[in-house]
Amino acid sequence: MQKTVLIVEDEFLIAMDLVRMVEGDGWRIIGPVATVQDALRLLEAELPLVAMLDVNLGKELVTPVAERLKAQNVPFAVASAYDKPESHGGDVLAGVPNVGKPASERRLLATLKQLTES
Template identity: 55%
Template sequence: MQKTVLVVEDEVLIAMDMQATLECLGWIVMGPTPTVKGALGLMDRELPAVAILDMNLGRELVTPVAEALRDREVPFLIASACVDPVALGGAVFEGVTNIGKPFNERGIATALAALDLPGLS
């Protein structure tokens, strides 16, 4: 399995920063995409090893993407300033690490390492 990460983020500058950070850490970035529809479309073509999701995507929540990832057994992280992701987006976010915003390279690297993803090349 490749070190692929799906990034779902609607703020262009944040998405670009996250992509650059992840690429520096050796990840292949899918996206970034700013919408639920875009994320689900990318997942239909290729499943990532992991995903990083913003909670609020304009006028929609990322919950359908989180549910699809869970159903396909793909781990994910949240990158959000949201204090209580479970209250906002539902039980699918229970126990999911929130790297917060603003994020930093060390926080992302630590959170990804904590997922202990086997078989990544």
């Protein structure tokens, strides 16, 4: 099975940094996208193996994307500076791995590996 990851991040430089890190480890990127609407559109076309989500996407929250991923049994993590992302993005984010922001390559790749093994 090919390693695919959906990246949802509204800050361009952070998104490109995430792409660089995961592509270097052999992942195929779906996205990156910066809005809930764009992420949901991509999920209609293809389900990733895992997803990496920013909690705040400009003036909207990533919650609808997380809910769709959960309903489709696609594991996901967040890249957030929040200690408790669920306090901002809702219960769907409770207990989800958080690689932090900015994410270190080591932590990001370890989290993706953890998601694929669970």
